Amino acid sequence: MAKVTGKYETLFIVNPNLGDEETAAVVDKFKSLIEANGSVEKVDDWGKRRLAYPINDLMEGYYTLIEFTSVPTFPAELDRKYKIDDNIMRSMIIAQE
Numbered sequence: 001m002a003k004v005t006g007k008y009e010t011l012f013i014v015n016p017n018l019g020d021e022e023t024a025a026v027v028d029k030f031k032s033l034i035e036a037n038g039s040v041e042k043v044d045d046w047g048k049r050r051l052a053y054p055i056n057d058l059m060e061g062y063y064t065l066i067e068f069t070s071v072p073t074f075p076a077e078l079d080r081k082y083k084i085d086d087n088i089m090r091s092m093i094i095a096q097e
Contacts, residue, residue, distance in 0.1 A: 005038070005069045012082060012091040013061035016048055026087045027064050033081065038070025055089050067096075 014026050027045070034040055046063035055061070075093045082091035 004072065006072050007041075007067070007069050007096040008075055008093055009065060009067045009096060010034075010075075010078065010091065010093045011063065011065045013051075013055075013063055013089040015087045015089055016058060016060050016062055018062075018087060022087075023062050026085070030064075030078075030081070031066060033078065034066060034068045034070070037074045037077070038068050041067040041069065058089070061089050 010030075012030065014023050018026065031040060031043060042065075044065040044067075046065065048060050048062050050060050051058070075095070079091065079093055082088045
């Protein structure tokens, strides 16, 4: 039986107090995790942006958007990993139609 895959996009905000190398390492970590469980279609680094409201007394964050395809069970695992990582301030995963 063939694997059923879906298209998804994820946006996550990394703590801006990290250095450039540490921020790149966090982004690469999640990009590698997605590649190991599917395929990355597009990575769009938005850089540091002002937040709409303070999160943990911070007024900005480093935004990254990744479009990917994977099996439908993977986004739940990715969300779990986001919640475990202290450097991720907020995250969102959306299924594309």
